[in-house]
Amino acid sequence: MTDQTQTGGAVGSYTENTSLGFRVRSVFLKHEWLRGYTLLSPTLLVMICLMCVPIFMLVAYSFWTQNYLDIDKTFTFANYEAFFQKPIYVALMMKSIRMSLFCTAVTLVLAYPMAYFIAFKVKSNKLVWLILITVPFWTSYLLRVFAWKVILGYNGVINSGLISLGLLSEPLQFLLYNPTAVVLTLAHAWAAFAILPIYVSLEKIDRSLLEAATDLGDTPTERFWRVTWPLSMPGMVAAGLLVFIPTVGDYVTPRLVGGTTGIMIGNIVQSQFGKANNWPMGAALSVISMILITILVVTFITSTTRARAKSA
Amino acid sequence: MTDTTEDTPKKKKAMSMTAEAAAADERGSQDAGFVQSKHAGHHWSGEAPMFIYAVWYLAFLYIPVMFLPLFSFNDSIYVAFPLKGFTLQWYGDMVDNPALLRALENSVKVGFGVAMASTFLGMFAAKAMTRYYMPGKGPITSFIMLPLVIPGIVLGIALLVISNTMGMSLSLWTIAAAHTLIGVPFAMLVMVSRLEGFDRNLEEASLDLGEGVVQTFLRITLPLAWPGILASVLLTFTISFDEFILAFFLAGNEVTLPIYIWSQLRFPNRLPMVLSLGACVLVFSFFIVTFSEVMRRRGVGPQGGAAI
Numbered sequence: 001m002t003d004q005t006q007t008g009g010a011v012g013s014y015t016e017n018t019s020l021g022f023r024v025r026s027v028f029l030k031h032e033w034l035r036g037y038t039l040l041s042p043t044l045l046v047m048i049c050l051m052c053v054p055i056f057m058l059v060a061y062s063f064w065t066q067n068y069l070d071i072d073k074t075f076t077f078a079n080y081e082a083f084f085q086k087p088i089y090v091a092l093m094m095k096s097i098r099m100s101l102f103c104t105a106v107t108l109v110l111a112y113p114m115a116y117f118i119a120f121k122v123k124s125n126k127l128v129w130l131i132l133i134t135v136p137f138w139t140s141y142l143l144r145v146f147a148w149k150v151i152l153g154y155n156g157v158i159n160s161g162l163i164s165l166g167l168l169s170e171p172l173q174f175l176l177y178n179p180t181a182v183v184l185t186l187a188h189a190w191a192a193f194a195i196l197p198i199y200v201s202l203e204k205i206d207r208s209l210l211e212a213a214t215d216l217g218d219t220p221t222e223r224f225w226r227v228t229w230p231l232s233m234p235g236m237v238a239a240g241l242l243v244f245i246p247t248v249g250d251y252v253t254p255r256l257v258g259g260t261t262g263i264m265i266g267n268i269v270q271s272q273f274g275k276a277n278n279w280p281m282g283a284a285l286s287v288i289s290m291i292l293i294t295i296l297v298v299t300f301i302t303s304t305t306r307a308r309a310k311s312a
Numbered sequence: 313m314t315d316t317t318e319d320t321p322k323k324k325k326a327m328s329m330t331a332e333a334a335a336a337d338e339r340g341s342q343d344a345g346f347v348q349s350k351h352a353g354h355h356w357s358g359e360a361p362m363f364i365y366a367v368w369y370l371a372f373l374y375i376p377v378m379f380l381p382l383f384s385f386n387d388s389i390y391v392a393f394p395l396k397g398f399t400l401q402w403y404g405d406m407v408d409n410p411a412l413l414r415a416l417e418n419s420v421k422v423g424f425g426v427a428m429a430s431t432f433l434g435m436f437a438a439k440a441m442t443r444y445y446m447p448g449k450g451p452i453t454s455f456i457m458l459p460l461v462i463p464g465i466v467l468g469i470a471l472l473v474i475s476n477t478m479g480m481s482l483s484l485w486t487i488a489a490a491h492t493l494i495g496v497p498f499a500m501l502v503m504v505s506r507l508e509g510f511d512r513n514l515e516e517a518s519l520d521l522g523e524g525v526v527q528t529f530l531r532i533t534l535p536l537a538w539p540g541i542l543a544s545v546l547l548t549f550t551i552s553f554d555e556f557i558l559a560f561f562l563a564g565n566e567v568t569l570p571i572y573i574w575s576q577l578r579f580p581n582r583l584p585m586v587l588s589l590g591a592c593v594l595v596f597s598f599f600i601v602t603f604s605e606v607m608r609r610r611g612v613g614p615q616g617g618a619a620i
Contacts, residue, residue: 036444040452043437043496047456050493054470055462061473110369117366121359129366131605136373138547138601140554142570143590146577147376150383150391150587157379160392191373242461249463252557256577266465273469273561283473286466293463 061283071280079284089268089285093292096248096264099179103186104244108236110187111194115235116228118195119202130199137192142252148185149256152176177259185253190246194239201235202228230311237304245293249286265289381591389584402588412589415572419553422484422568426491427549433492434499434544439533441500442507443515457501459494464557467493472561482564490558495548502547502608506540507533543608550597550604569593 028034062079065072083089118129136144151157152175159171175181205228213223251266258264265285272282383391387399406412437456441449459467471490475482514536518528534541556570563571573589576582 032444033446036440036446039436039440039444040446043433043456043500044452046433046492047459047496050471050489051459051462051467054474055466057474057477058466058470110372113362113365114369117362121362127606127609130609131602132370133373134605135598135601136377138550138554139377139594139597140556140570140590142554142556142573143380143594144377146573146586146590147380150379151376153391155390155392157391157393160394164393188372188376191369245461246463249465250557251465266463269465269469273472279473279476282469286469289463290466 058283059287061280062287063284064280066278066280079281080288082281083284083288089265092263092268093265093289095179096266096289097292097296099183099264100186100244100247103183103190103247104240106183106187107190107194107243108198108240111191111198111239112232112236115195115198115202119199119205130196133192133195141189144189145185145253145256148181148188149176152181152257176257177262179258179262181257181259182254182262182264185257186247186250189253190243193242197238197242198232198235201232201238205231230308233304233308237301240300241297245297248293249289377594380587380594384584384588384591386584389581391583391587402584403592405585406588406592409585412569412572415567415569418484418566419569422488422491423549423552425488426495426552427545429488429492430495430499430548431503431541431544433496434501434548435503435537435541437496437500438503438507441504443512457497460497465561468558468561471558475562482562484564484566484568486562486564487559487568488552490562491548491552491555494555494558495551498551499544499548502544503537503540506537506543506608510536539607539610543604546600546604546607550600554593554597 028038061071063075063077065074065076065078114133118126118133122129149156153159154171154173154176156176158175159168162168163171209227209231210223213227214220218226248264249266249269250264251270254262254264254267255270258267269282269285269289272278272285276282379391382395384402385398385400386395387397387401388395440446441453446452467490471486471493472482475486480486515528515532518532519525523531553568554570555568556574559568559571560574567575569589573586573593576586
């Protein structure tokens, strides 16, 4: 029924094939990429409106200044100057980056054997292992961080547990509210993000390469360092970035388990939009963080690709 | 009960200390295991340390969050050992709390909207990515994935700044918009792995046999892709339901559940109620996500859905 009416319509428009609709249609049929982009356009539009425009606005804000309740919209570098003049900002930025790097290293070292295990050792229930690894990642970030506060607290799980076991006479003070607690909590929270890319790169390795290495006389250890490890580098790089970038700006974990010594740049940015109420300064701080992160990431990627090219 | 909980902190500590060492010597032994299993059938000895490490790792992932449900049944307002006794009082407090129920309702509303919007957008993007030849596919994919690597705080304040500039007041809508932004990449990933998993000849056959584009989509693509769609809906719902960092900046007077939990953390006497609420949220998310993961990975192969 509908088919007939459609063909009727088509025949009708065929007689006046110069109509705009027909021309648009034939252009679409001729160019596959045009159809693809049309299908993609709603998503791209939403992403541009919700990501590019706001970030552009954020950058604009960073060149303005807060004038009590108003925003003074004259272009100025005042916020950026303030960043470099106040040693606290620079120090905190460097500390955040150091803590994130350390956290990333811990996460990767812990994740690698696990990813290796799933990729090479698990024969039948890979899916179950993958799901077991992934699921905690999707459950509430806030609650996972909060759990660590409960565990590490002065009267928390570890202290009270050890005391009731008689192993401790008074609570340990050093568990909570320090950078180590932040690193531990972040490493726990981002574990799944690190395992999956490493797993994928290990899974992709052609098993015949490993056999070839063995046949040519490599010991298992040599084979690991000469074949498996270099081939899993892309996964390690991806995992490192996926952990490093989001953790630099985190403010929830430092706030809940970091105390005064564990605060990171994210906490300062957040306070500029809260108590301190200096939005342009907060915007400038986050722009500086993004630039620094980008520089670090780009140097890291170029240096690893260069190293890989050299070894190959 | 006390036995198992008492040895967990020790276990965890032992794990974090020996992890590096274990990782180092496992590499040697496990490679040996690989060869042995190839030549002599199943040889478990070389793989045992690896397996033990894996179990430790899972314990590290799961045990910390298990303390929330455990103490939510504890008859004491302090989160400390020894356990005092079993109670359901905190769950009762939770149900009697109108502010909490309001936050729950808001979270469900936002989560539902976000799930629909991001799955819809993710599905069309995935279809375009997998079915059409397009120049610039790589950069576009990276662009859509960007929200995953931009720190949450940057997205949060950027959206706060733009809503302020446009004179939009903060509401559940602003939260939903932010959650859609991070939901789309995940929805697209799930859908891409699903669409790559089935034979595109089926769609071409349908088109050749005279079905229109829309009919083909409804009668071929949709039925084959529905596990992916369902997985994406559930996953993006949970992402939104549990998301805190963006919602924190973009919430107006109406708050979502994570914001409500955050606001309650200041009051020590409400801690048990927060624990029981947290336990419910964790269990709920756990089941939804597990179901979603099973859905999306079923029939896709171990590599397909593993990208994230």
